[in-house]
């Protein structure tokens with residue numbers, strides 16, 4: 001068993017009483033590995049049909065599965081590159097699952113990197129509405145570019161900003177917000193024992209101050225009748241019930257929506273652990289490693305009653321004038337007229353701006369929506385995130401390979417591949433013009449572009465994502 005700090009164990013013993021021994025025993029077990037399906041690409045039923053590996057459903061997550069990492073190299077499989085799933089510890093799948101997001105919502109993920117929860121929130125939007133995915137750390141936020149890109153997300157603005165700067169632009173804008181706060185990480189000790197050192201160095205107070213700084217800005221960005229989900233991966237009452245108690249006192253227009261009975265293995269919030277008389281905090285959820293199969297988390301769903309915030313926001317697209325060839329090209333790859341009207345040019349890069357986005361000038365933006373491609377002299381080069389956002393039906397040309405075809409790995413390693421004349425006919429590529437962009441996919445799921453010349457496919461896969 002890992003060496004847990006004495007002061008941590010004393011604190012947990014005081015909290016759990018007779019359950020303490022069971023909690024301790026859970027540290028003799030191995031951490032659990034989980035994956036979550038990309039609900040825009042694959043349903044649980046289709047996943048079973050693909051039978052990539054033996055997986056077992058996580059009981060409280062409709063699209064989440066346990067798998068055995070010793071028999072399945074999940075991040076090496078071509079379906080991982082096709083964005084069919086994200087690797088995520090089971091209890092960490094809970095916050096984005098509990099925060100109900102519907103297509104058309106305006107969603108903020110304030111502390112989002114590397115994107116475990118953003119990928120699920122975006123998938124629930126299914127291309128409609130907007131996701132602002134933010135992380136204060138520009139280095140960590142780079143992972144958002146990749147993970148949202150591989151998932152094929154069309155409507156995400158990716159920023160690296162302070163919560164205060166965002167709230168100056170987005171006051172009252174979002175109807176769903178996730179604050180997956182920086183925390184002392186006590187729930188990660190079994191999976192990543194290295195975190196213990198960090199815990200000893202900073203303690204819980206350092207993170208509690210950060211949470212109390214971040215959360216009021218999030219509440220300011222919440223609209224009338226909006227929902228905010230606060231979560232951490234720590235057991236510390238100060239960082240959980242304590243932060244909720246703080247924000248309820250500061251904003252009387254907030255109420256707790258109880259979600260503690262959504263699954264039998266959920267424990268409720270414990271206001272008594274911080275000496276609070278706010279009974280509604282019991283509606284929060286605590287996930288413990290001795291009560292369910294996962295590492296540990298806390299979450300609380302808040303609802304904002306009426307406010308007097310502005311209700312309407314003007315979209316501010318600096319619409320680009322497309323050439324006839326560009327327009328024809330983009331239409332042939334499935335862009336609708338409504339989407340063509342939301343294209344903006346930054347330098348030579350073309351972006352599809354999410355619908356209903358206010359003026360975001362002045363913010364530190366990493367990606368203005370879907371990066372569609374580059375306008376080069378006399379030609380247009382579609383991008384890798386654009387490839388991932390297409391379906392087979394939307395694609396002008398699609399070369400469908402089998403997931404275990406050896407050319408798939410060659411393609412993902414950025415090598416040139418060859419096709420037979422029969423394959424060209426079968427995939428309706430025999431009439432394609434010389435040098436045409438074609439989408440290479442596996443069993444109907446896109447991977448990236450190539451350029452067809454005879455029976456040779458020149459590789460256009462994004463080198464930064466290539467298989468090593």
Ligand SMILES: C[S@@+](CC[C@H](N)C(=O)[O-])C[C@H]1O[C@@H](n2cnc3c(N)ncnc32)[C@H](O)[C@@H]1O
Pocket residue numbers: 110111112113114115116117118134135136137140161162163180181182183210214
């Ligand atoms: C628990 S992690 C987020 C994990 C992420 N939600 C996921 O599911 O992949 C917390 C994140 O908060 C970020 N962070 C720390 N302080 C912040 C702040 N003041 N504003 C926004 N993000 C912050 C950290 O860089 C870190 O990436």
